Each structure stands twice: as C-alpha cells, then as structure tokens.
Amino acid sequence: xxxxxxxxxxxxxxxxxxxxxxxxxxxxxxxxxxxxxxxxxxxxxxxxxxxxxxxxxxxxxxxxxxxxxxxxxxxxxxxxxxxxxxxxxxxxxxxxxxxxxxxxxxxxxxxxxxxxxxxxxxxxxxxxxxxxxxxxxxxxxxxxxxxxxxxxxxxxxxxxxxxxxxxxxxxxxxxxxxxxxxxxxxxxxxxxxxxxxxxxxxxxxxxxxxxxxxxxxxxxxxxxxxxxxxxxxxxxxxxxxxxxxxxxxxxxxxxxxxxxxxxxxxxxxxxxxxxxxxxxxxxxxxxxxxxxxxxxxxxxxxxxxxxxxxxxxxxxxxxxxxxxxxxxxxxxxxxxxxxxxxxxxxxxxxxxxxxxxxxxxxxxxxxxxxxxxxxxxxxxxxxxxxxxxxxxxxxxxxxxxxxxxxxxxxxxxx
Amino acid sequence: xxxxxxxxxxxxxxxxxxxxxxxxxxxxxxxxxxxxxxxxxxxxxxxxxxxxxxxxxxxxxxxxxxxxxxxxxxxxxxxxxxxxxxxxxxxxxxxxxxxxxxxxxxxxxxxxxxxxxxxxxxxxxxxxxxxxxxxxxxxxxxxxxxxxxxxxxxxxxxxxxxxxxxxxxxxxxxxxxxxxxxxxxxxxxxxxxxxxxxxxxxxxxxxxxxxxxxxxxxxxxxxxxxxxxxxxxxxxxxxxxxxxxxxxxxxxxxxxxxxxxxxxxxxxxxxxxxxxxxxxxxxxxxxxxxxxxxxxxxxxxxxxxxxxxxxxxxxxxxxxxxxxxxxxxxxxxxxxxxxxxxxxxxxxxxxxxxxxxxxxxxxxxxxxxxxxxxxxxxxxxxxxxxxxxxxxxxxxxxxxxxxxxxxxxxxxxxxxxxxxxxxxxxxxxxxxxxxxxxxxxxxxxxxxxxxxxxxxxxxxxxxx
Numbered sequence: 001x002x003x004x005x006x007x008x009x010x011x012x013x014x015x016x017x018x019x020x021x022x023x024x025x026x027x028x029x030x031x032x033x034x035x036x037x038x039x040x041x042x043x044x045x046x047x048x049x050x051x052x053x054x055x056x057x058x059x060x061x062x063x064x065x066x067x068x069x070x071x072x073x074x075x076x077x078x079x080x081x082x083x084x085x086x087x088x089x090x091x092x093x094x095x096x097x098x099x100x101x102x103x104x105x106x107x108x109x110x111x112x113x114x115x116x117x118x119x120x121x122x123x124x125x126x127x128x129x130x131x132x133x134x135x136x137x138x139x140x141x142x143x144x145x146x147x148x149x150x151x152x153x154x155x156x157x158x159x160x161x162x163x164x165x166x167x168x169x170x171x172x173x174x175x176x177x178x179x180x181x182x183x184x185x186x187x188x189x190x191x192x193x194x195x196x197x198x199x200x201x202x203x204x205x206x207x208x209x210x211x212x213x214x215x216x217x218x219x220x221x222x223x224x225x226x227x228x229x230x231x232x233x234x235x236x237x238x239x240x241x242x243x244x245x246x247x248x249x250x251x252x253x254x255x256x257x258x259x260x261x262x263x264x265x266x267x268x269x270x271x272x273x274x275x276x277x278x279x280x281x282x283x284x285x286x287x288x289x290x291x292x293x294x295x296x297x298x299x300x301x302x303x304x305x306x307x308x309x310x311x312x313x314x315x316x317x318x319x320x321x322x323x324x325x326x327x328x329x330x331x332x333x334x335x336x337x338x339x340x341x342x343x344x345x346x347x348x349x350x351x352x353x354x355x356x357x358x359x360x361x362x363x364x365x366x367x368x369x370x371x372x373x374x375x376x377x378x379x380x381x382x383x384x385x386x387x388x389x390x391x392x393x394x395x396x397x398x399x400x401x402x403x404x405x406x407x408x409x410x411x412x413x414x
Numbered sequence: 415x416x417x418x419x420x421x422x423x424x425x426x427x428x429x430x431x432x433x434x435x436x437x438x439x440x441x442x443x444x445x446x447x448x449x450x451x452x453x454x455x456x457x458x459x460x461x462x463x464x465x466x467x468x469x470x471x472x473x474x475x476x477x478x479x480x481x482x483x484x485x486x487x488x489x490x491x492x493x494x495x496x497x498x499x500x501x502x503x504x505x506x507x508x509x510x511x512x513x514x515x516x517x518x519x520x521x522x523x524x525x526x527x528x529x530x531x532x533x534x535x536x537x538x539x540x541x542x543x544x545x546x547x548x549x550x551x552x553x554x555x556x557x558x559x560x561x562x563x564x565x566x567x568x569x570x571x572x573x574x575x576x577x578x579x580x581x582x583x584x585x586x587x588x589x590x591x592x593x594x595x596x597x598x599x600x601x602x603x604x605x606x607x608x609x610x611x612x613x614x615x616x617x618x619x620x621x622x623x624x625x626x627x628x629x630x631x632x633x634x635x636x637x638x639x640x641x642x643x644x645x646x647x648x649x650x651x652x653x654x655x656x657x658x659x660x661x662x663x664x665x666x667x668x669x670x671x672x673x674x675x676x677x678x679x680x681x682x683x684x685x686x687x688x689x690x691x692x693x694x695x696x697x698x699x700x701x702x703x704x705x706x707x708x709x710x711x712x713x714x715x716x717x718x719x720x721x722x723x724x725x726x727x728x729x730x731x732x733x734x735x736x737x738x739x740x741x742x743x744x745x746x747x748x749x750x751x752x753x754x755x756x757x758x759x760x761x762x763x764x765x766x767x768x769x770x771x772x773x774x775x776x777x778x779x780x781x782x783x784x785x786x787x788x789x790x791x792x793x794x795x796x797x798x799x800x801x802x803x804x805x806x807x808x809x810x811x812x813x814x815x816x817x818x819x820x821x822x823x824x825x826x827x828x829x830x831x832x833x834x835x836x837x838x839x840x841x842x843x844x845x846x847x848x849x850x851x852x853x854x855x856x857x858x859x860x861x862x863x864x865x866x867x868x869x870x871x872x873x874x875x876x877x878x
Contacts (some may be wrong), residue, residue, distance in 0.1 A: 216483045234551035241488065
C-alpha cells in the first residue's frame with residue numbers, strides 16, 4: 001500500500017549501507033541489566049563519585065564514539081515505570097546528569113555529552129543556561145536528551161501540580177493518551193524555549209567597545225517573548241550564545257506524540273525497532289512527520305536503541321545473560337531490542353539496520369564496564385574494518401561529528 | 415594565657431556583572447570562556463584559598479527600559495560551571511549563589527548533593543532571595559512572591575533542602591554483591607515536608623554526600639537577615655568596610671549565635687573586598703585612583719545617580735554638581751534586576767548626604783560617585799595589604815575576606831604571588847591544605863549523621 005511513510009522512505013536520502021554511521025552509548029548506573037551491579041568488574045559503591053564516570057567516558061572516547069547519554073530522573077529508580085518501588089536489590093540513587101557531564105567534559109577531547117533532563121515541572125530558563133554552559137566547558141560538545149516525567153510521584157516532589165496518575169492499564173485509554181499528549185506538548189514548548197534562549201544572544205553581541213563604553217551591543221541581545229500554556233519566558237538568557245550555536249536536542253520515542261517531538265523539535269531521535277523492517281518503518285514515519293513539520297531541509301538523525309550483551313562467543317553471551325537474569329530474579333525485558341552475541345554479529349545487525357535507514361545507534365550496555373569495552377575493543381575495530389565507523393574524531397564539535405552545520409541565529413536580520 | 419593567633423580565611427570571587435571589573439583593560443579576559451574560570455580557580459588554589467565564589471543574577475539588568483551595557487554582561491550557569499571547576503581543582507571550595515525564589519528544593523538539593531559528591535566534598539551554597547516580577551518573567555510562576563515573604567520562603571526553602579539532605583544517613587549504600595543487597599534501607603531518602611510554601615513528599619534520590627550538605631552562606635544585613643544567618647548559616651558575607659563597622663557587625667552577629675545553641679566559631683564573617691597592590695603604598699594609591707576612574711566612567715556615574723534618584727538623568731552633566739531635584743521615592747522604575755537599589759531605603763536622605771559631601775569636598779557628580787560607591791579595598795604594597803588584612807582579622811572585624819580582583823582572570827595573581835606568602839610567613843594563613851573538604855578548610859566540625867532517615871511517619875517539617 002502506498003502511504004506517505006512509504007513514499008518518504010523511498011524519497012528521503014537513505015544512507016548507503018556502505019556509508020559510515022554514528023555510535024552513542026547510554027550510560028546508566030552499573031549498566032542496564034538490574035543485576036549489573038553485582039558483576040565482578042562492577043563498581044557499585046563508586047556510582048556516586050566522579051572517578052567512575054570519568055573512567056567510563058574515557059573508555060567511550062577511546063572508541064571514538066560520537067557521544068554518551070547519561071540517564072537521569074527527578075525520582076528514585078523503579079522497576080515500575082509508572083510509580084516507585086521499595087526494592088533494595090537494585091541500584092537506587094543517582095547524581096544529576098548535567099553535572100556529571102560538566103564534571104567529566106573538561107578532561108576529554110572529542111566525545112559529546114548528552115545528559116538527560118526532565119522537562120515536566122522544571123524551568124526551561126535554568127536548563128537552557130545549564131546546557132549552554134555545558135557547551136562552553138566542553139568547547140562545543142554538548143547536547144540534551146529531553147524526557148517527560150509521567151510518574152505521579154515526581155509531581156509530589158514539587159507539589160505544584162496535581163496530575164492524573166498514569167499506569168500500564170490507563171496509558172492507552174483516552175484519558176491516559178490525552179495526558180501523554182499534554183506532556184509532549186509541554187515538551188515541545190520547552191524545546192522551543194531552549195532553542196530561542198540559545199539564540200537570544202547573537203554570536204557577536206559582546207563588543208567590548210572602549211570608545212563608547214559598551215561591553216555588549218544591546219541590539220544583539222533579544223527578548224524571546226515566549227508565551228505558552230505551561231510557562232511564559234521573557235529572556236534574554238543570562239548566558240551568551242553557546243559555541244555550537246544550538247547544542248543537540250535528542251529524544252527517545254516509541255511512536256505517536258513522541259515521534260512528533262523528534263520530527264518537529266529534535267536533532268537526534270532514539271527509536272526501538274526489533275528488526276530491520278521496523279527500523280525502516282520508523283525512519284519513514286519520522287521522516288513524514290519531519291516533512292509535515294516543515295523541517296525537510298534539516299537533518300534529523302534517527303538512531304536505533306539496542307541493549308547489548310556482548311562476549312567473545314555467542315554461548316558466553318547467552319550464559320552471561322542467563323546468569324544475570326537468575327541473579328535479578330526475572331528475565332530482563334526492555335522497550336529496545338536485546339542483542340546477545342559477539343561484537344561481529346552485532347556489527348552485522350547494525351550494518352543491516354543502517355541500510356534500512358538508521359543513521360546511527362545508541363547502545364545500552366547490559367553491564368558496565370564489560371559491554372562498553374566490548375563495544376570499544378570489539379565492535380568499533382570491526383566496524384572500522386568495514387569502513388562503517390570513524391577512525392578518529394574528525395570534527396571538534398558534536399554537531400560537526402553528526403554532520404550538522406552551525407545554524408544561523410533566528411534573531412539575526414539577514 | 416594570650417589569645418591564640420586567628421587563622422585567616424581567604425576566598426576569591428570571580429566577578430562579573432557590575433562595575434568592579436575593568437573590562438576595558440587590555441589584560442582583561444573573558445567572563446564566559448571556561449579557560450578563564452579554570453585559570454582563576456587554579457590561581458586561587460595555588461594560593462591555598464578556602465574557596466571560589468560565584469554570584470548569580472537570573473535576568474539581564476536593565477536601566478531606562480534598556481539592557482544595561484556598560485558593565486560585563488553574560489555569565490555561565492552556576493551549578494554547571496562549578497561542576498566543571500571540580501575537574502580542574504582538587505581542594506578549592508566551590509561556592510555558588512542559588513536563588514530560593516525561582517527554584518524548587520528537590521532540584522536544588524539534588525544539584526548541591528551531586529556537586530558535593532562530584533567534588534569530593536567542596537560544595538557551598540550562598541542562599542539569596544530575589545522576588546521581583548521582573549526576574550519572574552523568566553520563570554513559570556512569574557512574580558508570585560511578595561517582597562515581605564522572601565525571607566520566610568528562603569528560610570523554609572533552606573529548611574526543606576536540609577531535610578532532603580538528611581533523608582539519607584550515609585550508610586545505606588551497602589552494595590553487597592554476594593547477598594544482592596544494594597540498599598540497607600528500603601526507605602532511604604524518604605521525606606515529607608508541609609508548610610505554607612512547600613507541600614512535598616516522596617524519596618530524595620541522591621545519597622548523602624561527603625559533607626552531608628553544602629556549606630551554607632548568607633548575605634543578609636538587615637536584622638532579619640542577621641538572624642537568619644545566625645540560625646542557619648555557616649558563613650555570612652558582610653559589606654562593612656571600616657574596622658569599626660566591621661567589628662560592630664561581627665560582635666552583633668556572633669552575639670546572636672548562643673540563642674541558637676551555636677558556638678562563635680561555627681559562623682564565619684567574611685566581607686568582600688577589592689585590592690590594589692603596588693610596589694609602594696604611594697604607587698598603589700595612584701593605581702587605585704586610576705582604577706576607580708576606569709570603574710566609574712562619566713556614563714557609569716550618571717547610571718549610579720539615576721539608580722538612587724529613580725529618574726532619567728541622561729542629560730545630566732557628570733562633571734557638574736549633583737542634581738538639585740530630589741529622588742523619586744517609591745518603586746524603582748529606572749533600574750531593574752539590580753539588588754543594590756534595595757539598599758536605598760531613604761533615597762532623599764542619602765541624596766542629601768551626597769550633596770553635602772560633594773559641596774564640602776568640592777566634588778563633581780562623577781567624583782562623588784567614585785567616593786561613595788567604592789567597595790572595601792586593600793590598597794598598598796604587599797606588606798601593607800598583608801598587615802591590614804591581618805589587623806582586621808585579629809581585631810575581630812572579620813574572619814577573613816572574599817577578594818574581588820578588578821581584572822579577570824589574571825587579577826588574582828599579584829595577591830597570590832605577593833601577599834599570600836607574607837601571610838603564610840606570619841603563620842596566620844595555611845601553607846597548605848590540611849583537609850580535603852570545604853568544611854575542613856573553614857574549621858567547621860563535620861556534621862553528625864542524622865539519627866534516622868525521616869520517613870512518612872516522621873513529624874512534618876514546619877518552618878520555625
């Protein structure tokens with residue numbers, strides 16, 4: 001059947017299965033498997049210090065990965081996606097992701113940092129200057145992954161809004177879907193404010209003009225005058241234009257309004273296909289939405305998220321997964337495809353899915369540092385041999401690594 | 415037995431958005447590039463300073479309806495740049511100004527606990543209150559807080575944050591791989607707080623940090639502000655510039671501590687001060703005069719006068735006498751986003767004082783502004799500066815100083831290179847750091863671990 005999505009799939013610039021793609025790693029605690037913290041090489045007592053994160057990022061940088069994402073939330077982790085739990089056998093507690101990134105970035109040279117921020121309840125004015133500052137301290141390698149807070153207990157940490165309680169039962173009924181739509185509409189406004197604030201200073205606003213005594217040219221600093229349903233923000237930012245102009249905005253999507261957010265507002269979308277055909281469909285769907293949103297001239301990367309259990313042999317990987325599942329008491333499930341095998345086998349899958357339209361992948365290591373090292377020492381060399389991945393950082397900004405030009409400032413009158 | 419010699423505490427303020435910074439000097443560096451902050455911090459650490467200090471403002475200042483452009487404009491986000499500075503320093507304390515009005519306790523507590531973890535126990539929080547609708551235009555709730563409520567909100571904000579910090583005892587992360595127990599307490603981080611300002615409950619998701627909580631700074635000068643500091647702060651900024659005023663403030667604030675069951679050395683008094691170092695006192699005085707003229711240009715002088723007069727005086731001659739018209743009393747509509755205008759409680763009286771002084775000393779508008787808007791400043795040879803600082807501290811006019819150079823980032827170097835060694839030789843300033851945390855640098859005892867985490871069955875926190 002001919003659909004807008006299928007036409008878009010055909011018409012949009014599809015990556016050649018032989019062209020290089022991008023790799024990111026999703027860092028979260030001791031790894032994505034709930035029992036990861038119990039592995040011999042895990043460092044669970046060090047999760048709340050800088051050294052642990054510095055070591056992980058240094059490893060990722062050795063593999064010349066495009067960027068790391070860092071998970072975060074405004075509540076305790078939970079096995080229940082819709083509410084808290086009281087487990088004591090899981091990693092519980094985490095540091096603020098933007099601050100982890102800022103702490104680590106100055107000692108790195110090429111890798112990008114995309115911390116997660118919650119956009120429900122928080123102030124876009126604060127987040128805008130945080131990410132702009134991350135861009136300064138990393139000399140142009142910052143981005144942000146925007147995430148809604150659908151759990152009801154998050155609202156209670158702020159005490160400002162009474163929000164309907166979403167659950168696995170209600171999320172798909174009309175009230176749940178309507179609330180989800182509201183959260184994503186707020187997220188869309190939030191990203192608009194971030195972007196306007198990043199542009200609120202023109203690049204050459206600081207003039208240091210001794211003759212007239214002016215530090216800035218005030219005509220090059222702009223009010224953003226954003227007015228919306230959840231917030232109004234006057235601007236300008238207190239922080240000058242970031243080195244990249246616009247740090248990267250990323251979002252994880254599972255269809256519907258989350259794809260609209262990616263297509264309408266983001267630079268990078270993370271999607272969760274389970275095979276190449278689904279990958280192609282998702283790319284097509286987002287592409288169509290991107291076109292409908294008037295962004296067809298822009299690049300919106302669509303990366304596939306995968307959880308990876310990597311070992312030298314397939315059996316070793318299977319054994320390790322089973323062992324971890326036994327330790328945690330249940331079979332590990334994910335929204336993303338769970339890959340269990342060797343780095344070479346993973347390279348085959350990534351190559352296939354790349355040919356289906358994904359421009360990159362965000363890999364979720366089952367355990368840290370094991371699966372991260374398998375990526376940098378196993379997967380990356382294999383991909384390089386196939387000419388599918390860079391040999392070293394070829395650009396000094398994250399936008400540069402992702403092939404995104406430095407954008408013009410929307411407030412500059414041409 | 416004679417009183418033991420007091421040890422001096424020193425800090426460095428990376429200045430920005432006011433006229434202290436002479437940005438026109440060729441040696442003046444960036445106020446936004448990270449390299450500038452890193453250089454400044456590393457200089458302070460080389461000088462064994464207790465901490466680095468950052469102010470904050472959440473909206474660009476305006477005057478006469480336009481963005482103020484005569485001073486440095488633009489600064490990084492406080493938390494983010496301090497976390498980055500933790501990467502390029504090892505011992506230096508990291509003090510950030512964070513507002514209690516346009517923030518929420520859960521987030522701020524997370525960020526400070528995280529900064530404390532990521533710096534190995536060097537975080538500090540200067541609690542400030544802004545309340546104005548002008549700044550509020552950048553935030554969800556706008557100008558929601560009445561001016562007279564700002565101290566109450568600050569107190570309860572700080573109290574709530576303390577409860578969040580204390581919701582972890584510090585021994586809950588056991589991470590026992592063999593038994594599979596990560597947390598020894600399923601209720602770790604549980605909290606409840608309900609009062610007029612905050613009605614929140616749940617679980618705080620950052621385990622107890624090395625210092626337990628950030629060191630608390632406060633800058634209030636009013637009676638309410640002094641009490642707030644005496645009850646809740648570890649250090650207080652003062653703006654009392656003369657020896658006598660400093661001693662009076664010191665005695666007053668330290669005298670309030672007993673009421674809260676605290677000892678005199680549990681609260682440090684740290685005024686801000688600028689400095690000019692010359693080969694001789696005379697040379698320093700000359701340089702100081704030039705710096706003051708650079709800081710107070712004719713245009714800047716007019717701006718200062720407008721801030722007090724609350725009138726548009728753009729046609730006023732800065733080389734002539736002060737305006738004869740009286741200031742306009744009431745809400746300041748000329749200057750927006752500037753905390754200092756709140757100091758002008760009786761503008762007409764101050765204007766009269768200024769006029770009297772100008773007449774007596776035959777000062778033009780600009781010369782008068784140079785005189786009355788100067789900050790406490792140590793001006794002299796390295797020996798004179800070291801002597802004066804030590805005299806102040808030993809005479810209980812302060813416990814140390816927060817130094818603000820007028821050139822950033824390099825302006826701190828002369829102090830670190832020439833004055834610090836003299837203080838070290840005298841035995842009144844550390845030759846090296848002994849401890850690793852900011853509390854240790856400041857001589858503050860470690861906080862006791864909370865007796866038990868506050869759970870839902872604990873009594874609700876109510877601001878006193």
